[in-house]
Amino acid sequence: MNILMSIIGAVLFLLLAPLIGGLLMGCDRVLTAHMQSRVGPPILQPFYDVAKLWHKEKAFTSPVEMIFTTAYLVLMAFSGALIAMAGNILLVVFALALAHTFLVLAAYSANAPFSNIGAERELLSVMIAEPVLILLAAGFYLVTGSFQILDLFKLNVPAIVFMPGIFIALGLVVILRLRKSPYDISTSEHAHQELVKGVTTSFSGRSLAKVQIAHWYEMILLISLSLLFFARQPIFAAITVIVGFVLLLVIDNIFPRVTWKMTLKSIWLVTLFLGVLNLVLLGIFGVLL
């Protein structure tokens, strides 16, 4: 029964995540446009973009680019499906890191200066995000006594009560990983022009479409990760996602980009103070609960 449930969860994630992810991107673009008193594109625009990219000429900057971008997409979908299967949280964290490694390799394989800078920035953002994800896994372990996501749903009190510090740190990482300002250091989407398209500079056509779809998967994956803090509390979970999304758009529209040094310092400081302190307190008092 459990195996059947996990398979259904995984299949649902693989099918629905790109749809919801794409729609969220569309909402993002429309809401952003309204905030700038523009009309903005149709809500299905991200799907049109990917469909168009799929029909472009196949032009690869290196023979391995296709393998790396495909691996990125597959691993990203796999990590997300693992959460949907209520699998092992550590495996999710490591599969996610591996997925990003393939994206970085794809950008490095182009051997073009802008693409290389983009790859370095992407690597940096992975490095900034990784400690928080490890803390998250460790925190879940302290709370439930296992790395299985399923055990989170057996708690009487949602995990947010035990790990508010780690949740805030995760929030910053979500902004970083969604490549939105102020942390859009690895790609410069929209009209920002510091690093033109950063890590995706050398990708065109289908490679770019794959990176885009993987990005939708990643969006839903990160949202699912934050939802785990509200296991068995669907109303709180829904409120958090909606408030979080609007807050993200506001931040994106009023803050300019911070430099990569600022990004590193600010997120690591939050991770260190809130995340580690949270974990230490959990370690000391967790036994008493």
Added chain:
Amino acid sequence: MTSTSKSPWILHYNASSCNGCDIEILAALTPVYDVERFGIINTGNPAHTDIFLVTGGVNEQNKVVLKNLYDQIPEPKVVVAVGICATSGGVFRDCYNISGGVDTIIPVDVYVPGCSVRPESLIEGIVKAIGILEQKRAAMEKTK
């Protein structure tokens, strides 16, 4: 109408223009004209481009750059010459350093004259370009 015409991404290159037409191109991206309504994005990256907007009469120094950018754009692609200098060289036509229009270097599909070009005529030119883009995609799929 396929996805190609719903998401035409733009690359803008200034081949020795006076900046007049460039400002009008950027004006089309502002809230007044808001070309993102049509899915148009100014990418700034040839690998992501569908429509190549070129301003200016093209001088000796940016000939190579122009050709290079054109070659990096994956098919199907459309080139729009924006402003009178890009279409024919304009008042600079006889200058010793001006090649006299974008079509002396790369094939041009749409000419949008004007000094400087109005955002309205620019948008009309891009709409024409989208039609040509669609034809090119159909032709590409036929040869497959």
